[in-house]
Amino acid sequence: MKLIIDEESCTACGQCAQVCIRDNIVVDDFAVETGSNCFECGHCMAICKVGAITLKAFEGHEDRIAEYNPHEIPVGYDDFLQFLKQxxxxxWFKKKKIDEATFDKLFEGAYYSPSAQNEQDVEFVVLDEELDEFMELVYDIIKVEEEKFFRIKEFGNYLKDNATKEFHPLLWEGKQLILTFSTDKTSAVIANTRLELLAYSLGLGGFYSLFILKADEIGHDRLMEFFPEIDKNKHMYSSFIIGYPKKRFRRTIPHKDIQVSYR
Ligand SMILES: Cc1cc2nc3c(=O)[nH]c(=O)nc-3n(C[C@H](O)[C@H](O)[C@H](O)COP(=O)(O)O)c2cc1C
Known part of the structure; x- marks a missing residue:
């Protein structure tokens, strides 16, 4: 049993049973957990008007439980769209590094992210001191594609002699890198996008790196040797270089029209 249900305060309104997608709750005189299929999404607990349901898994995490006005949307469409437009x-980054307390603020966005089957198995690594060592490994794995991508060749030349280019061919001025691991690609990307947007809200900035991700596609097992703490079934699905922006853009520019079909 995953739930603690307070029979006294339960009003038998039935909302918990309605939102449970695992058919785990039946309501008669009060709510009763009947199934054993609960995947701890917490919807029953979050919707209860009288706070009669507690998930056992959430015990010890009470500081994360906060009530809010369900009819109030905290960010307006216009402001949010403007934020996305900008x-x-x-x-191009300043020399100042992001400290751990600030990274923790970003990971709050990922903490509240949805995940496939509510697995919540997205995991991050922030590379800073070990970034150069990691990038050498990345090159060693992705160099098999250097005839296909001139950027990889450029990267190899830069590692041999960094006078070949003014900026790092993959990191540009980046000095800190967030890697996202998960068994599920979509969950990883969603979590990373949330922390990316939170980063912009704090005046930070960054960019995703396609070439770093190639290291997982080409040589997953070898790559994971660098991360012995991470389950090998997880893949590196997102790679985001982050820092304090040095240059500031001033205007929006057009994009290709989004193709949408309604059928
Ligand atoms: C999945 C993905 C991979 C990317 N890979 C790289 C990369 O390897 N190097 C890079 O400089 N930018 C990379 N970018 C950034 C894109 O080049 C950038 O989004 C595009 O040029 C448009 O610029 P904007 O993001 O400022 O709108 C990547 C973006 C995404 C979404």
Whole structure:
């Protein structure tokens, strides 16, 4: 049994049973957990008007439980859209590094992210001191594609002699990198996008790196040797270089029309 239900305060309104997608609750005189299929999404607990349901798994995490006005949307459409419009990839950074307390603020966005089957198995690594060592491994794995991508060749030349290019071919001025691991790609990308947007809300910036991700596609097992703490069934599905922006953009620019079909 995953739930603690307070029979005294339960009003038998039935909302918990309605929102449970695992058919785990039946309501008669009061709510009763009948199934054993609960995946701890917490919808029953979050919707209860009288707070009669507690998930055992949430015990010890009471500081995370906070009531809010369900009819109040905290961010307006216009402000939020403007925020999205102003987002740009940032590759030029100040020397100042992001500290751990600030990273923790970003991971709050990922903490509240949805995940497939509510697995919540998205995991992050922030590379800073070990970034150069990691990038050498990335090159060693992705160099098999250097004839296909001139950027990889450029990267190899830069590692041999960094006078070949003014900026790092993959990191540009980036000095800190967030890697996202999960068994499920979509869950990882969603979690990373949330922390990316929170980063912009704090005046930080960054960009995703396709080439770093290639290391997982080409040599997953070898890559994971660098991360012995992470389950090998997880993949590195997102790679985001982050820092304090040095350059500021001033205007939005057009994009290709979004193709949408309604059928
Ligand atoms: C999945 C993904 C991979 C990307 N890979 C790289 C990359 O390897 N190097 C880079 O400089 N920018 C990379 N970008 C950033 C894109 O080049 C950028 O989004 C595009 O040029 C448009 O600029 P904007 O993000 O400012 O709108 C990537 C973006 C995404 C979404």
């Amino acid at each position: 987002r740009r990839s940032i590759r």
